[in-house]
Amino acid sequence: MDNRTSYDSENEQNSSIFVTNFQNGDSVNYSVVLLKGIITRLNCNTQEKLICSITNNGTQSKTQWDVHNGEFKAIIELKHGENVIELEYTEQQRRKFILDYTPRKTNLRVTPVYIICQGHDGCFQSPSDIDNSVESACLRISLGCKLIQSLTAEKLFESGNGRKTFQLENEVNPRKPECIIFKSTLNVNKARKMKQAELWSHFGRELMLSDLGSNERKFIGFISCTRYKGTDLDKPMTHEETVSMTEAYAALGGGGLALFGTACLYTWPTTIDEIIPNFMNSTPVNPKRFMDDSGYRGTLGGCFATTLGSVFHELGHTFDLGHTKDGIMGRGFDNLDRVFIVGEKRSSLLKDSMNNFNGKPVQHSTVSLQRNINVTMNVAEPLRVLGPRSKTTLGNFASMSKSDIVRRSPNITPITRPSSVYSSITNKLTESKKNINRNHSNDSIYWTRNCAVFLSYHRWFNNEYGRERQAITRYLKFDKNKMMIISTAGIRIVEVRDDSNGMVLDSYEFTNLLPEKRFLVPFTFSPKTKVLTIVVEDDLGNVLKQTFSY
Known part of the structure; x- marks a missing residue:
């Protein structure tokens, strides 16, 4: 026995x-x-x-x-x-x-980096009794990334798609540290004058042109020199007002980089034993001296939950996920502490919506590089660069101008659901699809159905070996005149997104053993914008994105 x-x-x-x-x-x-x-x-x-x-x-x-x-x-x-x-x-x-x-055998990894600008000592902003050294920052970042890795798997498991998640850099290459210190050539004074999108663009280019640059990496970057300037005002501030007082701030995700400031990093734990006490820390934030990024809860524990949740959300964008009305890719990440805490000590539930509980706008942004793409692809190499899933290469990414970056607006777009009956070549809606998001656990954190399916077939979440060779001869095409998608590998999910904010207007999932090879997109939605994006993922994790006007 x-x-x-x-x-x-x-x-x-x-x-x-x-x-x-x-x-x-x-x-x-x-x-x-x-x-x-x-x-x-x-x-x-x-x-x-x-x-x-x-x-x-x-x-x-x-x-x-x-x-x-x-x-x-x-x-x-x-x-x-x-x-x-x-x-x-x-x-x-x-x-x-x-x-x-046992980590999966793959070369695809998520790489945590602590970015130290030229002229900065690497110490993040914090109260005087907190260790804000470079070593402390790396401990906080590496543990935070492990929590997100675990949450990703647990929430996919709860959605019925298995315990799948990404691998971290140190798991793929044990010779690398759990958090890599990246010395940027960008001067600290210049960085503190740059906007989020400019920082995202600069560090994205710099990382990809460095020795770390690889299409097999997605980076989670934290800027050491973020600085909240403080205020003498006694009135409550909106998040926009708080951000306007914070230098080198970022909360942006897309392509191969999710980038964040470190104004609240001091609220993160350095060890497993500190996780629950940090989530439960009801000490008020002093907004005259330190940034309050707590989802308007005003506590250190709220700052930890909201900022960790923001990293969770923005990392989702690097895995090609769009915005959803609810769930993790909506505003459902504020309540992250509820996943880990039992009983009455859990924080009160914030409204799960793209607007928060009191109607104030969301506290994150998303960037995406927009360009027209050829939608007929023979995919030999996974499309894993900082930018769109197209024929972008390291060379032309490095030469992109700031005007190539479009900042995503987080406002909600009203969604009209399609009719429930389509032809046999379209998706067959079932009661399980309609009810799937109601079956998440009572912590209120969940992947919506479309996000769960998207991740479950994603390259970063599956065994790489064997799939790469098959992908060489696979064909994925969208004919926008006929609204027809054709895939030789088989279609797993189709999303229609509002191009102005990345909001998923509708999705069609194919999770049967044998996926559909053709799909006619039903034109039964009425977004405010006249520009839409069709996003398709096939059985091998190839992703096609096509933006078009109508």
């Missing part, structure tokens, strides 16, 4: 602890894991903690976690290979199981 079988037998006999999102023997390709579960026999002592022990190659670590009305959540970090996890409650109840951590 192997360990996994014996653990199952032991658990059935002695334990009232149940893990609800993992099974004994499961494998994951990411290191930071969120365990969720229930305890059916509770102790009258409500202060009792759940003890979580992890053993890997003879090394053991222990952490403690709150239990609320029988519910628990624990955040653990796995080591490569087999990890034996034991949960203990009141010394009498135990559950032991195994999780295996």
